[in-house]
Amino acid sequence: KNQVEQSPQSLIILEGKNCTLQCNYTVSPFSNLRWYKQDTGRGPVSLTIMTFSENTKSNGRYTATLDADTKQSSLHITASQLSDSASYICVVTPISGTYKYIFGTGTRLKVLA
Amino acid sequence: EAGVAQSPRYKIIEKRQSVAFWCNPISGHATLYWYQQILGQGPKLLIQFQNNGVVDDSQLPKDRFSAERLKGVDSTLKIQPAKLEDSAVYLCASSLVEGTEQYFGPGTRLTVT
Numbered sequence: 001k002n003q004v005e006q007s008p009q010s011l012i013i014l015e016g017k018n019c020t021l022q023c024n025y026t027v028s029p030f031s032n033l034r035w036y037k038q039d040t041g042r043g044p045v046s047l048t049i050m051t052f053s054e055n056t057k058s059n060g061r062y063t064a065t066l067d068a069d070t071k072q073s074s075l076h077i078t079a080s081q082l083s084d085s086a087s088y089i090c091v092v093t094p095i096s097g098t099y100k101y102i103f104g105t106g107t108r109l110k111v112l113a
Numbered sequence: 114e115a116g117v118a119q120s121p122r123y124k125i126i127e128k129r130q131s132v133a134f135w136c137n138p139i140s141g142h143a144t145l146y147w148y149q150q151i152l153g154q155g156p157k158l159l160i161q162f163q164n165n166g167v168v169d170d171s172q173l174p175k176d177r178f179s180a181e182r183l184k185g186v187d188s189t190l191k192i193q194p195a196k197l198e199d200s201a202v203y204l205c206a207s208s209l210v211e212g213t214e215q216y217f218g219p220g221t222r223l224t225v226t
Binding site for chain 1: 117122153154155156157158169204206211212214215217218219220222
């Protein structure tokens with residue numbers, strides 16, 4: 001069964017600190033792996049998208065990495081800000097005729113002043 | 114470019130009542146998705162439309178949920194009658210065509226009491 005698991009479930013850090021969120025997946029083969037940010041009361045917004053052949057993608061202070069051998073991805077947030085407080089969702093799209101998004105359960109990040 | 118619009122943003126109803134949600138996708142997007150997101154979980158696909166035709170409704174509880182996309186633009190999702198376990202955020206997303214980037218609306222938070 002295709003699965004996407006994320007850890008930790010929740011995380012609290014101080015403003016200015018770095019953090020790394022993990023995503024392990026069993027979906028194989030896949031076409032894309034995305035990281036979304038979901039603010040409370042909002043819909044998910046795409047942060048990064050990587051194909052199976054890419055191993056890193058940056059978007060400002062957000063850097064996603066992908067290790068296709070170990071089936072792991074991480075999202076690194078540098079110099080965190082209060083506005084980074086949100087849920088971060090890893091989404092994998094399998095190579096198939098359906099292009100369905102397979103969502104992780106997310107990591108809830110809280111950045112404190 | 115306007116994003117995906119949804120209304121209402123919040124709704125509180127009693128169990129066994131009916132409720133309807135509305136979604137207006139990004140102009141020109143042929144594919145429209147309705148997701149259910151229960152607190153602490155990733156979104157679950159309820160139904161996917163391609164223009165005004167249903168592509169996938171395998172996870173839609175058809176005894177109580179219905180959806181339509183007349184004229185291939187706006188869509189409505191209805192629950193009748195609602196149950197306590199329907200309390201969730203209902204997200205609408207659209208993409209240019211199937212398999213391309215999905216853009217999410219802000220969601221409708223439903224509370225069933």
